[in-house]
Amino acid sequence: MLDLYSPGKSFLHKMSPAPKMLVLMVAATLLFLNDSLAVTLAAMVAVLLLYPLAQLSFKQAWQQLRPLLWIFAVFFALQWWLAGLEQASYVVLRLAALILLASLVTLTTRSSDMIDTITTGLGFLKPIGVNPAKVGLAISLALRFIPVLAQVTQDVREAQKTRGLERSVIAVAMPVAIRTLKMADDISDAIESRGYRP
Amino acid sequence: MDTKSIVYIALFAALTAALGIVPPIPTGFGINITAQSLGVMLAGSIAGAKRGGLAMVLFLALIAIGLPLLAGGRGGIAALAGPWAGYVLAWPLCSFIIGWLIGRKPGANVWLLGAFIAFGGIVVMHTFGILWYAFASQIPLGVAFINNSIFIPGDLVKVAIAAVLTHGLRRAFPTL
Amino acid sequence: MINIHNVSLSYADRTVLRDVSLSLTERRIAVIGANGSGKSSFARMLNGLVLPTEGEVEIDGLNTRTHGKDIRQKVGFVFQNPDNQIVFPVVEEDLAFGMKNLGFSKEKIAQKTDEILTRYDMRDLREHPAHLLSGGQKQLLAISGVLVMEPSYIIMDEPTTLLDLRNKRRVSEAIMALEQTVILISHDLDLLHDFDRVIVFDEGRVVEDNIPSVAVPAYVKRMT
Numbered sequence: 001m002l003d004l005y006s007p008g009k010s011f012l013h014k015m016s017p018a019p020k021m022l023v024l025m026v027a028a029t030l031l032f033l034n035d036s037l038a039v040t041l042a043a044m045v046a047v048l049l050l051y052p053l054a055q056l057s058f059k060q061a062w063q064q065l066r067p068l069l070w071i072f073a074v075f076f077a078l079q080w081w082l083a084g085l086e087q088a089s090y091v092v093l094r095l096a097a098l099i100l101l102a103s104l105v106t107l108t109t110r111s112s113d114m115i116d117t118i119t120t121g122l123g124f125l126k127p128i129g130v131n132p133a134k135v136g137l138a139i140s141l142a143l144r145f146i147p148v149l150a151q152v153t154q155d156v157r158e159a160q161k162t163r164g165l166e167r168s169v170i171a172v173a174m175p176v177a178i179r180t181l182k183m184a185d186d187i188s189d190a191i192e193s194r195g196y197r198p
Numbered sequence: 199m200d201t202k203s204i205v206y207i208a209l210f211a212a213l214t215a216a217l218g219i220v221p222p223i224p225t226g227f228g229i230n231i232t233a234q235s236l237g238v239m240l241a242g243s244i245a246g247a248k249r250g251g252l253a254m255v256l257f258l259a260l261i262a263i264g265l266p267l268l269a270g271g272r273g274g275i276a277a278l279a280g281p282w283a284g285y286v287l288a289w290p291l292c293s294f295i296i297g298w299l300i301g302r303k304p305g306a307n308v309w310l311l312g313a314f315i316a317f318g319g320i321v322v323m324h325t326f327g328i329l330w331y332a333f334a335s336q337i338p339l340g341v342a343f344i345n346n347s348i349f350i351p352g353d354l355v356k357v358a359i360a361a362v363l364t365h366g367l368r369r370a371f372p373t374l
Numbered sequence: 375m376i377n378i379h380n381v382s383l384s385y386a387d388r389t390v391l392r393d394v395s396l397s398l399t400e401r402r403i404a405v406i407g408a409n410g411s412g413k414s415s416f417a418r419m420l421n422g423l424v425l426p427t428e429g430e431v432e433i434d435g436l437n438t439r440t441h442g443k444d445i446r447q448k449v450g451f452v453f454q455n456p457d458n459q460i461v462f463p464v465v466e467e468d469l470a471f472g473m474k475n476l477g478f479s480k481e482k483i484a485q486k487t488d489e490i491l492t493r494y495d496m497r498d499l500r501e502h503p504a505h506l507l508s509g510g511q512k513q514l515l516a517i518s519g520v521l522v523m524e525p526s527y528i529i530m531d532e533p534t535t536l537l538d539l540r541n542k543r544r545v546s547e548a549i550m551a552l553e554q555t556v557i558l559i560s561h562d563l564d565l566l567h568d569f570d571r572v573i574v575f576d577e578g579r580v581v582e583d584n585i586p587s588v589a590v591p592a593y594v595k596r597m598t
Contacts, residue, residue, distance in 0.1 A: 004264045004265070004266055004273055004274055005264065024275065028279065064276060067272065068280060068281075071280075071281055071282075075281065075335045075337075078335070078337055078341070079335070079336065079337065082337060082338070082341070083336070087336070091335055091336050095280070095281065095334065095335075098276070098279050099276040099279065099280060100276075101276075102274060102275035102276035102278075102279055103274055103275075103276045105264075105274075105275055106264040106273070106274030106275060106276065107264075107274075109263075109264060111263050111264050111265060114263035114264065115263060118259065118263070131199070134199060134204055137204055137208075138204050138207050138208045138211075138256055139208075139256065139259070139260070140461070140462050140463060140467070141204070141205065141208030141209070141212075141461055142208040142209075142211045142212045142215070142256055142257075142260060143260075143463040144212075144460065144461055144462055144463045144504065144505075145208060145209055145212035146212045146215045146216055146219075146267070147503070147505035148212075148457050148505060149209075149212050149213055149215075149216035150215075150216040150219045151505070152216070153216050153217065153219070169233060169236070169359050170359055170362055170363060172233070173217070173233060173236055173240075173359070173363055174363055174366060174367070176213070176216075176217075177213070177240060177244065177363060177367055178367065178370060180209050180210075180213050181244070181367070181371055183209065183457075183458050184202065184205050184206055184209050185202075186453060186455065186458035186459075187205045187209070187458050187459075187461065188201045188202045188204075188205045189418070189423050189451075189453070190451070190453055190458055190459040190461065191201050191205070191461055192201055192423065192446070193421060193423060193446060193450070193451040193520075194446070194461075194471060194472035194475060194519065194520070194523065195443070195446050195447055195472050195475035195476050195523060196201060196471075196475050197443065197475070198199065198200050198201050198204070
């Protein structure tokens, strides 16, 4: 599927998603509460060391940060100007550590395992009217129709190109939205035809 | 919740994802529009408050579980914790508010639709976006506000597009 | 047996079916007619997706108004566009969906999945993403998703319209090989040679009802 999972057999891959998410949340909160540069630096090194332990390369770690480089640069410059060099390093390091930590979870967990965890984990919301089975159906439907709608969008863009309209957002988005709404009726009919009772 | 609502929630989450996958569309004003934020606005204006809001919750859940569905192929929990995350995290609320406002004035003309969409899609989104940005990067709110105002012109273009789309779609599907 | 008694169907602004009465007993029945003739609404009435405004539809003695759930199982429905019918991202998940709704056991689901994929020569595609299938494979998967629910009747709403010639042939062979009663809504007159009965709709009424060699030429003449 189209997820960011990187296959492997490390202890992080084997760990079930729920505790992994929990550790991530606790660690992220601690990272935000702490305001010492030294501790942040230590955290950053620790997170980086987890990458080889999780059978991931430093290159993969770098790939997580690369899209954010220019934002980091802007932050760094701003902070330096507003609060000094130490504060600037602290803010940017903290952010980078957080991103690397969160990516670690994403890289070592299959989306399908995550979905199962979410649907079982939502059991405790039953009393307030959340039905985990319906959430599961909605997730599956969304995964099924992302490639379908991406294809529809691509087709519409190509069709509008022949009319010189591929740069018009409206000329692309309107037919896509109309197709989506028309599909919705058929899909609910199909679901009910196959014995689904809400 | 009936089958049709589940389908709407899933389809508008999928639509938002699909609009993020297509390459950004140049508008000719020097602004490249990632069509994704149109998904947020349309979820509210077409699917309605509850369905639209839940569609965006679902979309964020898909990001969180590691699918690279944000424009530019970003995804994973990291994408929801970065400095710009406040904007994305506000999407459920934006869609909900847009849907709720339009639900109260079903006969709204294109200008009023635009005003509603602007409220949810600019005022609400930027408030959250700026607060989070200021918090994550530890800079004063005023500086964050000025930093973020560069996005306003682009967003106004998107609001205009979303209003025209919504108006057209509501005429094509009177039962919405 | 499917019995349709004095059925009419209207929506707010238009009447789609007018006083239709039919008794369907043949194994291969085709329904043809121009766009907007009411044939699609007719099809949707046969498995209770649409309830008639007046009159009754009975499947083996069960009324669609009161026995919706039983009828969904008894009467499978194949839509024109398989992309709208396949609702799960992976082939085997999609096949399991209908069976789970009917409460089949895990073992039974696995066994039926195996059976149907073998039948349509798609065993290698068990864990394949549905969106990467060819048009013909998608339609066969849509049909499979219905067949595993063990229906006695299968309604098909223009199942070959969106397919190219080769896939059309493959799907129509699959249709003719079904042991169930098939009611096929189609524009595709080539498919109907081996059918037992052809019903022609026009403006919500049945205007022809005969064997293909009589009904099809009459329909063609009517359309020209």
